[in-house]
Amino acid sequence: MLEPPRPGDKNGMPKSILLFSAALLALQSAHAAPPDTLEQRLAPCIACHQPRERNDAFFPRIAGKPEGYLYNQLLNFRDGRRQFPLMTYMVGPLSDAYLREIAQFFSSQHPAYLPAAPVNASPAMLERGRVLVQQGDAGRKIPACVACHGQQLTGVAPAIPGLVGLPRDYINAQFGAWRNKVRRAQAPDCMGDIAARLTDADVAAVSGWLASQQADDNARPATAPTAPLPLKCGGVPDHGGAP
Numbered sequence: 001m002l003e004p005p006r007p008g009d010k011n012g013m014p015k016s017i018l019l020f021s022a023a024l025l026a027l028q029s030a031h032a033a034p035p036d037t038l039e040q041r042l043a044p045c046i047a048c049h050q051p052r053e054r055n056d057a058f059f060p061r062i063a064g065k066p067e068g069y070l071y072n073q074l075l076n077f078r079d080g081r082r083q084f085p086l087m088t089y090m091v092g093p094l095s096d097a098y099l100r101e102i103a104q105f106f107s108s109q110h111p112a113y114l115p116a117a118p119v120n121a122s123p124a125m126l127e128r129g130r131v132l133v134q135q136g137d138a139g140r141k142i143p144a145c146v147a148c149h150g151q152q153l154t155g156v157a158p159a160i161p162g163l164v165g166l167p168r169d170y171i172n173a174q175f176g177a178w179r180n181k182v183r184r185a186q187a188p189d190c191m192g193d194i195a196a197r198l199t200d201a202d203v204a205a206v207s208g209w210l211a212s213q214q215a216d217d218n219a220r221p222a223t224a225p226t227a228p229l230p231l232k233c234g235g236v237p238d239h240g241g242a243p
């Protein structure tokens, strides 16, 4: 189940991946050798995510996101729907059951959020972002983001993430990834469809408004959507129950 990487695989890999090979080996081999804690085994993940999430907009916060969402992302990286070579390398050899355990672990962590960073956007642009997020644009078949991500934008258990507390560059990058098909979810890929309906100016407005909202440290994902989702999303139950 948790095979160590074959030594031949390392030849020709970028240096950053080589650096993480040792950590990855610990992630895999220590799994078979108790007594240790899950937290110790996940040290390589934490070593990268925790400090980088605070300093680098392209490193997403994983703590506190809904468990089913994190699990789906780990499957997406492992199974090639979401492309980020280092993440795929980290989780490639791991089983569904282990990925589920990892998702549970990070989902139960709730470190404080950073203060919202100042956003370079005009008041008109921010207002356009707010309207798209809270009301959508029915004429262009763009559903309100809150219809799925929750009225408070804190996400909806088990598989829809919150949208506050994400850096603007990260949000922009994800929309780029959906459009370029390097980020996909299980079908039907509702975010892929929504990303295709937004213009560049829409994305900039939405990401600007979202990133200017301060995340609340006590906020938690809602337990169920308040109404049926406006589109079907793969890997997400319609009714808020277990996937």
Ligand code: HEC
Pocket (backbone or CB within 6 Å): 020, 027, 042, 044, 045, 046, 048, 049, 058, 059, 060, 061, 062, 065, 070, 073, 074, 082, 083, 084, 086, 087, 090, 091, 102, 161, 173
């Ligand atoms: C070298 C740094 C690094 C390491 C080590 C690393 N990650 Fe990541 N992780 C990233 C980056 C960068 C992304 C964002 C990729 C993208 O934009 O698609 C990411 C994305 C993720 C996501 C998706 C987050 C979201 O909100 O969609 C999850 C979940 C995740 N990582 C979990 C893990 C776990 C679990 C481990 C350990 C097994 C790990 N990561 C190790 C850098 C790292």
Ligand code: HEC
Pocket (backbone or CB within 6 Å): 060, 069, 072, 073, 132, 133, 143, 144, 145, 146, 147, 148, 149, 159, 160, 161, 162, 163, 166, 171, 174, 184, 185, 186, 190, 191, 194, 206, 229, 230, 231, 232, 233, 235, 236
């Ligand atoms: C029909 C439901 C639905 C609607 C409407 C919707 N989303 Fe999503 N969104 C999702 C789901 C489901 C995911 C998780 C996708 C996955 O598993 O990769 C997601 C993921 C995201 C993420 C990734 C977060 C992360 O941490 O990586 C962003 C950003 C996002 N949505 C932004 C938006 C914005 C902005 C809008 C409004 C314009 C919106 N969404 C409307 C269902 C929806």
